[in-house]
Amino acid sequence: MKNSSKTKKLTFTVGITTCYGDESILETVKSIRASRGVDKNFPFILIADRVPIKPAIKKELKKYKVRLIENKVEGSQFKKKKQILKLCNTDLIIFTNDDVLFGKNTLKTVKNEFQKNKKTTLVSVYNHPIKSDSLVERAISVGTNIVNRIAKDWNRGDNYLSVIGRFEATRTKWIKRYFDLKDDVVSSDQYMYFENKKNGGTYKYLSNVSVYFRNPQNLREHLKKSSRFQYSKAEMSQYFSYISSDYKIPKTIFLMAVIGEFLTNPIFFTFYILISIYTRFFRIPS
Numbered sequence: 288m289k290n291s292s293k294t295k296k297l298t299f300t301v302g303i304t305t306c307y308g309d310e311s312i313l314e315t316v317k318s319i320r321a322s323r324g325v326d327k328n329f330p331f332i333l334i335a336d337r338v339p340i341k342p343a344i345k346k347e348l349k350k351y352k353v354r355l356i357e358n359k360v361e362g363s364q365f366k367k368k369k370q371i372l373k374l375c376n377t378d379l380i381i382f383t384n385d386d387v388l389f390g391k392n393t394l395k396t397v398k399n400e401f402q403k404n405k406k407t408t409l410v411s412v413y414n415h416p417i418k419s420d421s422l423v424e425r426a427i428s429v430g431t432n433i434v435n436r437i438a439k440d441w442n443r444g445d446n447y448l449s450v451i452g453r454f455e456a457t458r459t460k461w462i463k464r465y466f467d468l469k470d471d472v473v474s475s476d477q478y479m480y481f482e483n484k485k486n487g488g489t490y491k492y493l494s495n496v497s498v499y500f501r502n503p504q505n506l507r508e509h510l511k512k513s514s515r516f517q518y519s520k521a522e523m524s525q526y527f528s529y530i531s532s533d534y535k536i537p538k539t540i541f542l543m544a545v546i547g548e549f550l551t552n553p554i555f556f557t558f559y560i561l562i563s564i565y566t567r568f569f570r571i572p573s
Contacts, residue, residue, distance in 0.1 A: 297402055299379035299394070300330040300459075302371035304364050306337035307385065313344060316351050318388040324395035332374055334358065334367040364452075364475050365468040372463060381456040386500055390415075393496040397456050400491055408488035409479065410456040411449055415497035419504075426558035427502040427509055429548055435494075436544035437536055444492030447533055452476035454498045461488065469526070474519040481527045506565065513566035518573045 301319055305312060312333075320327070333348065336358040340348075348355050356370065368382055379401055381394070390412075397410050414435060416428040438449035452475050465486040472478045483490055503509035523530050549556045 294402065297379055297398055298326075298329070298377035299381055299398060299456075300332060300371070300375045300377045301381045301383065301394075302331075302368065302375070303333045303383055303385055304367035304371070305333065305335045305385040306361065308335045308338050308340045308344065310341075310344060312385040313347050313351075315383075315385050315387055315389075316348065316353055319383070319394070320351050321391065322389060322394040323391045325398060328352065330354070330375070330377060332356070332371050334370050336361045336367070363470045363472070365472055365478075366470045368475075369468055372459070375459050378459060379456060380459045380462065381454070382452075383455075383498065384453045384500075387453045387498040388417075388500075390497045390499070393454075393498065396493055396496045400493060401456070401458065404489075404491070406489045407491050408458055408461045409450075409483040409490045411451050411476075411490075411492055412454050413494045413497040414451045414453065415499045416502050417499050419501070421504055422555075422558065423506060423509070423562070424502050424504050425552075426555045426562055429552050429555050429559035430563065431502060432552070433544050433548045436547055437540055438492065439494045440540045440543070441536060444494060445490055447477050447480045448536075449492040449494075450476045450480040450490070451498070453500060455479050457483070472522070472526075473515060474522050477519050477523055478526065481523060481530060481533070485527060506562065509562065510566055510569060510571060513563075514571040514573075517566075517570055521573070 303312070303315070316331070319331070331351070331353045333353050333355050335355065340355065340357060345355060358367070371382070372380060379398065381397065393412055397412065400410055401407055414431065416431045419425055419428070434448055438444065438446060441448070455476065465488070466482050480490065503512060520530070520534050
């Protein structure tokens with residue numbers, strides 16, 4: 288008699304949402320297609336708007352078997368993600384952005400997590416800033432490193448800081464059935480975390496695999512991102528009634544993260560503090 292309990296291998300789709308679509312997106316696509324230990328022909332969907340995709344880029348995307356859909360009307364990130372979900376027939380959906388590079392084992396490790404743990408419904412990974420010679424970028428990376436330290440140690444990784452919009456993986460049936468992805472949400476990564484929690488899902492942070500990205504290279508760009516983050520708690524409070532305690536980082540974990548990063552990067556830590564003060568004083572209105 289054949290073993291009917293043999294575990295079915297999970298299938299997955301990778302979906303990218305973008306509103307820029309410049310040449311750098313090809314580097315993202317190449318890194319994802321170069322992933323180890325997974326089926327090389329997994330479905331790959333790209334939803335773009337605002338800036339038209341150049342013919343040369345379209346040609347390359349076709350080469351890497353990326354299904355491209357260009358919207359004539361610009362929409363939010365969640366609106367484009369819902370488009371991807373309608374086209375997704377695999378067990379898992381992995382959302383990512385056009386500004387990252389995947390680690391070689393990231394997809395395999397994430398897939399294995401869902402395979403091994405049936406209760407896992409949402410997964411994110413380590414947010415790894417690429418090294419730079421830019422003073423501003425290196426100083427901003429100090430902030431990213433502090434957040435990464437907190438995200439890993441706080442509640443064993445189960446916290447809103449560890450979910451990154453650059454990588455959100457979930458079970459397709461789960462998100463289609465339970466998630467209400469509202470078109471006007473700005474802090475989409477935090478929304479995904481709290482929506483998963485609200486519906487009784489199990490979240491897993493995998494700090495041993497990464498997506499690589501570049502931090503803002505100038506203060507103007509960083510101010511936009513920082514301002515958006517500063518308003519995130521107020522935004523999430525509109526949708527979830529229980530989040531106040533979820534934003535209270537344990538003091539010991541916070542202090543250990545700050546001290547650890549100061550001892551590692553004392554010079555750039557000082558610049559980061561100055562940049563943080565600047566983003567608080569000149570915060571962009573919500």
